[in-house]
Amino acid sequence: MDDSSATQTENATQVERAVPVVVEQAREATSDVTLNILGSALASKSVVVFPAAAGEVEKVLFQAGDRVKTGQLLVQLVDRREVLAEKQAAVQLEAAGRLLKRYQRTEGTGAVSATVIDDARIAYRQAELALAQAKEQLRDRTVRAAFDGVVGIALIDPGDRVALDTPLTTLDLRSPLMVEFPVPEQFLTRLKVGQPVSMQNISLAERVFTGKIQYIDSRVDELLRTVKVHAAVPNTDDLLRPGMSLDLKLTLQGEPALIVPELAVQWSREGSHVWAVRNGTSVKVPARVVQRREGRVLVTGQLRPGEPVVVEGVQRLRPGRAVKILQAAPQTNPQLQPAKASGT
Template sequence: MSRPQRRFLALFLVVLIPCAILLGWMARAQPRAPATATDEVARRAPPPVPVVLATSVEKLDTARLEVLGSGLAARSVTVYPAVAGEVVQVGFRAGQRVRKDEVLLRLQDRAQRLAVDLAAARLEAARRLMARYESTRGTGAVPGSVIDEAQSGVELAGIALRQAREDLADRVVLAPFAGVVGIAAVETGDRVDPDTAITTLDDRRTLQVAFVLPEVYAARLKIGQTVRVTNPAFAGRDFPGRIDEIDSRIDADSRNLRLRARVPNPDDLLRPGMSFTVQLDLAGARYVAVPELALQWGRDGAYVWTVVDGRAAQVLVRSVRRVDEQILLEGPLPAGAPVVVEGVQRLRAGRTVAAVNPVAASAPAPAAAASR
């Protein structure tokens, strides 16, 4: 580079550097445009709170009850003889299933058979006499009064025969209905009378289970309502049934209502006298239900967090009861509203939220008196 060129470059740098410094200072001194109100609010607003939501649902309040009951046969009797006498035959074994009118017991009946034969002979004689008198009717050989007396004799002899046959039938004890007989209480040769119990007879094709419930449930019970019964002898097995009888009044001492449920017993597994646990569900009112985690407690009582227009809103509620990991609520919270189940610690009324799992865009605004 020649000497004149070096002198020109030095002069150029001496002029350029001060100009660059001056321009930089002027740029920093230039006033900035003021920020808008929206930008200021956005800069100062806290970030949305991340939350996990669930949806409130309408749920029927079903009361699940468990009470103790006792088994009864559908029909059950203790068998007695109609008359006194000596036992000549016991016609059953304990646990035997018998048909209706099957012979259970016979008593000595020699005298009664003779009485039947005698009554039959007297009736036959009365009929023959009446036939002779009838053959003379209209001839005047036999007065009408004698004929009438003979007719009465026939009728009386017939009544005597029927009575003798009834006495003979009373010497046999028959099953009043089909069922299962119990242990015999008498043996051949025993003398019995109408107060002597012979055995028991149970119709076990269906069983009745007797139980009681508090009066508070009386209005929610009806004939035909389904029940389930269990017994320790059959662990893990339910026997279905239906309410068959409801008493007409509440017991004044216990304030309980007596009921009976009919339970089919086709396999003959259940026995009268067994203890049972009776389970039944009683339908009640409808409520809004939320997960247990959604219910919070504060100074004013129970509440839940919901989301209205993307912001948290606190709704006061009343807890009714717990059902299947949900809480039934009374209050202004509608069914189908989003409720916060996780992230409630950082929530404040009006705070914006960011749903991790958005289940609903927003809930209807709750009543002013119940939310804050």
């Protein structure tokens, strides 16, 4: 047998020794997670309205569901005494002012002593304070809206006697609406103000509302191991109400990774790894599993994007062993949808 025949025989033997494998390319992805969480709607601003003074209700100037403006009169208490007190204080101030001017015209002539003039100035100042106090007491006989919003059901009627701790109604600002929901502490580092959140309510199944995270609590609940998050939702149609339950979907961005078939990931005493094909030989590449996703796995490590990894035939592989690629596994490409997780 000549040298050329021997070489051909040797090459054929090497080809026969090559391990047949099926491969698929590793692709770039991120370990995004979509949380399905139950949240509760809250008003952006919400108060229970109380009177500033005790007394008898004269007028109730609103109905449940009315939209009111800041400073709008809601409840009028009987104020006859306060009106008279204001008028009396105004008269006393006017009299004190006339007397002070009369004394000031004689100042320096010696007709009126400096002590008397000083007393007149003090009396005028006291009259000013008395009028201001009377006006404040008169103002307390009215109850006005603290901000733009929607009032609730009136809890009092004309003729009722109210005290300082008597609730009159509620006032809510419903646009934007706030939605409070818990996020497991393991995802805390992925939360950011401004992240979008989508949500639905069972009574409005066809509508999907989109909001953005506005507040992230500074503490983690030590019992539930969750952090409280508030998202602001435009409520221009006024379809959402405080107290509603909402099903939220929040997608959190993860770290960059590579996605490979689940069959490509193998385990040994050193941990998880995949078999990559480089220059026609098998290479054992450590790969840390980040996330599982419908028959596929996201991994990080020294694997390179686009590199073929062995899906079938891994049992006979050793480091540096020659491989023969029979075919590439079909690229199903399931849109690389984020993994789903349920919030508490």
